[in-house]
Amino acid sequence: MNKNEYKGYEAVMGLEIHVQVVGCDCNSKAFSPTRATNDEDRPNWNIDTLDLGLPGSLPRFNEKVAELATRTGLALNCEIQNLSLFDDKNYQYPDLPCGRQITQQYYPIAKGGQVPIPTEESPDRYIALDHIHIEQDAGKSNHDVLPDCSAIDYNRAGIGLLEIVTQPCVHDIADLNIFLKSLRAILRTINVSNCDMEKGEMRADLSLSVRKIGVKTLGTRVEIKNLNSINGAQKAAKHEFARQVDAILAGKKILQETRGFDPKSQTTFAMRLKEDANEYLYIPDYNLPPLELTDEYIQHQKHLLPKLPKEICTELIGKGLSWSNAYLIAYEQEYLAYFTQVTADMTNAQTNTAAKLMIGDLFGLLKETTRDLQSFNPKHLQELTIALDKSEISSKIAKELLLLAFEQDISPKSQIVEQVSDVNAIATCVDQVLLKYPDEIARYKSGKTNLLGFFVGNVMKEMRNANPNVVGTIVQDKLKD
Amino acid sequence: MNRVTKLCAIVGLSDNDAKIHAQIDKIVDVLIDKIYQADLDAEYPIWLGVKGPKPLRKDISKEGDPTLIAQVCKHSHENFVLAPKSFTAKENK
Amino acid sequence: MKPGKQSAQSMLQLLSDIQSSDLNAYIYTDPNKTIAMLQESERYCQSNKPRALEGLPIAIKDLFCVKGTPTTAASKMLKDFIAPYESTVTQRLWDQGAIFTGKVNLDAFGMGSHNTYSIFGPTLNPISRDGKPTSAGGSSGGSAAAVAAGLAWAALGTDTGGSCRLPAAFTGIVGLKPTYGLCSRYGVIAHASSLDCPGVLANSVKDTARVLQVIAGYDERDAQTFDQPVPDFVAACTGELRNHKIAYCDMGTEITLPIPTHSVDIDAILEHAVECYMIISAAEACSNMSRYDGIRYGYRTESAYTNLKDYYCKTRSEGFGDETKRRILLGAYALSDGSKIFHRANQMRQWIADKMTKFFAEYDVLILPTATFSAPTLDSVKSMSCDEIYNSDKCTVTSSLIGGVAISIPIGIDDSGMPMGMQVVGPPFSEVKVLEVASALEQVIERNKKITRRDQ
Numbered sequence A: 001m002n003k004n005e006y007k008g009y010e011a012v013m014g015l016e017i018h019v020q021v022v023g024c025d026c027n028s029k030a031f032s033p034t035r036a037t038n039d040e041d042r043p044n045w046n047i048d049t050l051d052l053g054l055p056g057s058l059p060r061f062n063e064k065v066a067e068l069a070t071r072t073g074l075a076l077n078c079e080i081q082n083l084s085l086f087d088d089k090n091y092q093y094p095d096l097p098c099g100r101q102i103t104q105q106y107y108p109i110a111k112g113g114q115v116p117i118p119t120e121e122s123p124d125r126y127i128a129l130d131h132i133h134i135e136q137d138a139g140k141s142n143h144d145v146l147p148d149c150s151a152i153d154y155n156r157a158g159i160g161l162l163e164i165v166t167q168p169c170v171h172d173i174a175d176l177n178i179f180l181k182s183l184r185a186i187l188r189t190i191n192v193s194n195c196d197m198e199k200g201e202m203r204a205d206l207s208l209s210v211r212k213i214g215v216k217t218l219g220t221r222v223e224i225k226n227l228n229s230i231n232g233a234q235k236a237a238k239h240e241f242a243r244q245v246d247a248i249l250a251g252k253k254i255l256q257e258t259r260g261f262d263p264k265s266q267t268t269f270a271m272r273l274k275e276d277a278n279e280y281l282y283i284p285d286y287n288l289p290p291l292e293l294t295d296e297y298i299q300h301q302k303h304l305l306p307k308l309p310k311e312i313c314t315e316l317i318g319k320g321l322s323w324s325n326a327y328l329i330a331y332e333q334e335y336l337a338y339f340t341q342v343t344a345d346m347t348n349a350q351t352n353t354a355a356k357l358m359i360g361d362l363f364g365l366l367k368e369t370t371r372d373l374q375s376f377n378p379k380h381l382q383e384l385t386i387a388l389d390k391s392e393i394s395s396k397i398a399k400e401l402l403l404l405a406f407e408q409d410i411s412p413k414s415q416i417v418e419q420v421s422d423v424n425a426i427a428t429c430v431d432q433v434l435l436k437y438p439d440e441i442a443r444y445k446s447g448k449t450n451l452l453g454f455f456v457g458n459v460m461k462e463m464r465n466a467n468p469n470v471v472g473t474i475v476q477d478k479l480k481d
Numbered sequence B: 001m002n003r004v005t006k007l008c009a010i011v012g013l014s015d016n017d018a019k020i021h022a023q024i025d026k027i028v029d030v031l032i033d034k035i036y037q038a039d040l041d042a043e044y045p046i047w048l049g050v051k052g053p054k055p056l057r058k059d060i061s062k063e064g065d066p067t068l069i070a071q072v073c074k075h076s077h078e079n080f081v082l083a084p085k086s087f088t089a090k091e092n093k
Numbered sequence C: 001m002k003p004g005k006q007s008a009q010s011m012l013q014l015l016s017d018i019q020s021s022d023l024n025a026y027i028y029t030d031p032n033k034t035i036a037m038l039q040e041s042e043r044y045c046q047s048n049k050p051r052a053l054e055g056l057p058i059a060i061k062d063l064f065c066v067k068g069t070p071t072t073a074a075s076k077m078l079k080d081f082i083a084p085y086e087s088t089v090t091q092r093l094w095d096q097g098a099i100f101t102g103k104v105n106l107d108a109f110g111m112g113s114h115n116t117y118s119i120f121g122p123t124l125n126p127i128s129r130d131g132k133p134t135s136a137g138g139s140s141g142g143s144a145a146a147v148a149a150g151l152a153w154a155a156l157g158t159d160t161g162g163s164c165r166l167p168a169a170f171t172g173i174v175g176l177k178p179t180y181g182l183c184s185r186y187g188v189i190a191h192a193s194s195l196d197c198p199g200v201l202a203n204s205v206k207d208t209a210r211v212l213q214v215i216a217g218y219d220e221r222d223a224q225t226f227d228q229p230v231p232d233f234v235a236a237c238t239g240e241l242r243n244h245k246i247a248y249c250d251m252g253t254e255i256t257l258p259i260p261t262h263s264v265d266i267d268a269i270l271e272h273a274v275e276c277y278m279i280i281s282a283a284e285a286c287s288n289m290s291r292y293d294g295i296r297y298g299y300r301t302e303s304a305y306t307n308l309k310d311y312y313c314k315t316r317s318e319g320f321g322d323e324t325k326r327r328i329l330l331g332a333y334a335l336s337d338g339s340k341i342f343h344r345a346n347q348m349r350q351w352i353a354d355k356m357t358k359f360f361a362e363y364d365v366l367i368l369p370t371a372t373f374s375a376p377t378l379d380s381v382k383s384m385s386c387d388e389i390y391n392s393d394k395c396t397v398t399s400s401l402i403g404g405v406a407i408s409i410p411i412g413i414d415d416s417g418m419p420m421g422m423q424v425v426g427p428p429f430s431e432v433k434v435l436e437v438a439s440a441l442e443q444v445i446e447r448n449k450k451i452t453r454r455d456q
Helices: A063-075 A173-189 A230-249 A295-304 A309-318 A323-330 A333-342 A348-367 A378-389 A395-408 A423-434 A438-445 A449-462 A468-478 B002-011 B018-037 B068-072 C008-020 C031-047 C088-095 C141-148 C165-171 C205-215 C273-291 C308-319 C322-362 C378-382 C386-393 C397-401 C431-444
Strands: A009-020 A087-090 A100-103 A114-116 A126-136 A140-142 A149-153 A160-166 A202-212 A222-227 A258-262 A267-270 B080-084 C026-028 C057-061 C099-104 C154-159 C174-177 C197-202 C246-248 C365-369 C405-413 C419-426
Touching (some): A087 C273, A100 C273, A173 A202, A323 A333, A348 A378, A348 A395, B002 B018, B002 C273, B018 C322, C008 C099, C057 C141, C088 C099, C141 C165, C165 C197, C165 C419, C174 C205, C205 C431, C273 C397, C365 C431, C405 C431
Parallel strands (some): A222 A258
Antiparallel strands (some): A009 A160, A114 A126, C154 C197
16 A cells, blocks of 8 residues: 655544535435525525524434435445434534534444545555444534624534544545545435535545554544545645654654644644543433334345446446546546446447547546536537447547537537448449549559559549448459459 | 533533532532442443334425524524634634 | 313403412413413304313413413523424414413423522412421422412423422322323423423323323424324223232332232332432433523623633523533533443433333332422422432432333322322333323322321
């Protein structure tokens, strides 16, 4: 496994990923019946008694969140627990309506598990998970609306979160990127969440400690909270790794603290230091009965799982795609959906051709613009692929037609004139052409057989869409005698 | 007195009520003593509630009530709830 | 009070009696609302058959959200809180024609045994010891006093560790705690979520059953209620003792009962029940009180504060009363440092439940006193230590811990002339058996006569 090294030290990292259960398959929040959405702009419109923490309000667990959590656990190879319990994590902050957050501290819904982080050299690598548990999101605080107070909006309060916790087993900062993309791909494939980090649908907390290479014990852990982009997570890790090593080498002690990440300066900064270690007064939430999932239920959810990125990647490689093309398509739900549409009835060879066209050429065009893949009509790509596969066009022509389709939405097929293989039509044309070149015919018959190309070329000039192979055969036939 | 002061900080109570502190200290010691006197197996299972048919909530969403803030909150502005400002990262240093 | 269904005239008289009463049972009335509800009830009866509780005046403990009424929990924290929604159980009462007479007093947030921890002052027992102001019991002191003094036909209370039963025993009426989860807690201000039960106080076992019939049953807004049909509680109040095997433990009072029982010794089971209950209920209370911070509703400090933490401390210390603070701190202690103490109490609870399950496999019901003493004067309550007060619940907490059924009925008058109560207790879902035995016992007991004891 790759490891980052800095001045003789290595980093030991773990991640806690919060995935919002919004949109996709889920209509309502995890513990209250208001809508599971981030689209409500008007403050405190999407709220109910529990979302405000009113006296006498009660949580009720959404069966859909149980299903999605189970689905997620199964997709990540976890052991789904027949019995899990809900706990309250008590702390006070204005955006927490009940002064406590419902979570699963001691008996989570899923234990163990793995997230694949494949590379071409090691396609079976993975990050081990500790567990997955269900919890609820808090409201949003806006500190800039007014000068001397914070404006709190509880629309988001109570939306379900799946917290996916890794073991502290990440040593290569590049793996953070692969991990997050892989997790996102899987969650999109199983329709649990779109994991749009900019919308807050997926958030990462990174734990990082350092130790001298070769040492077994772990260093002091620092937590960096609320990373909201994949690049941000990598940059934060890079900065924090160096910060800690430099501090140790300068003789300073690493404080066990929580830090934030500033994307502008790309540095981590200390957040308000807590006087004591966090004391959250965990207690079972007795408003919620234990969550009991039967073996039949779990098996049923397993049967309903669609093909996951890893399997899709393997399948695509089986069809002849290069590893990197297969990985790129399988682990990006947007590309996969599009590609599946394009290659629906294609042979393996065609599928491979489509992949090369899409990734090798189309992506290049997209990169220069702000357009997304969806803006390019999949039919165009289909037509190009099939034409290429049938040798109706050369790859040079294919690139030209691709550009034409991309810029002007012109169907490639409409530009590929039908190849004519009609023997009679071609023979007529050959006769006409051969009449023009009696001297060359004589030279050909006396042994200069390389003049065949000359004759074929002239026929092609008269009949642009003739099948060159057929032309050659006919010319040879006619000049036999 | 120290442990009660620490607890006050955790639960958001002022630590200057000496009389209550003294009462709590006494009660805590008595109760803790008693509960540990019991001859109870360390692995004994915990209470999980009264058993019976308790179905999970169906995933049907309902419209929220935007008037709730106006009804119960005396410190609101354009339907936002107003809270005292907490420290920001800048203030910390 | 005129018995049963009220007329406009009798209701006005009742409202007037409430106004002039010095028991401090009621802390809020809305005479216009009461009269309007009565008029609506009369209109309804013109073209429909009377509903289950038609025209009956019912007082509501101020832990229940009644939409549009101040719902204070007798605490400064919620002094100005007006409920924007209705609790499930009170709505069921109004849907069956009951009339709201007002909100009645309690120990703040349901924490207490003598209704002495209230911003409205204590409620007085209509029956006084030695002519002095006497405890009505708690936490549903107002509910009990209102019913005992004829200021309501029945009252809703809550019972977490005995809070309906103890005041019923002290005031000489009937108080019922049903199976945990039988009645919805939606809209009921929470004290301890695994123990709170909406409960009923009334003058007879049958009246209690009538109210229970209306409020009990599945509510999709409370995940701990049961999606199954509810038995006929009223029909169970036959007054006839069937072949039930009845266990009796006199808890040292030496009170004798006029029905056949099997004497049992349950000291071993009860030995740690009080501390088990105190730790669990305090821990849950601590968690349930977390939401009271003045941000969204309720009391906010008016003093200056330096930062958010300071704001929380000032608001909560000023808003909560002493007993609430004690429970919060006790609970915090039990939950701190990995919740080890709470965990042990949780295990103890299951141990007690297992023992009681075995017990109820042998016996149908258990009878024991609601308390081993009758209502003290408020003066002597003042000089009691906190843990003395906690021990008042010794006889009632076990049925709470197991989620079982318990009803307290008046058993007679003690030597000081004060009423005492006797509980009939059963496991969860044993309401029918418990009501059968309780109504039978009620038939043969004369509640106004002196209690008979063994050495007499």
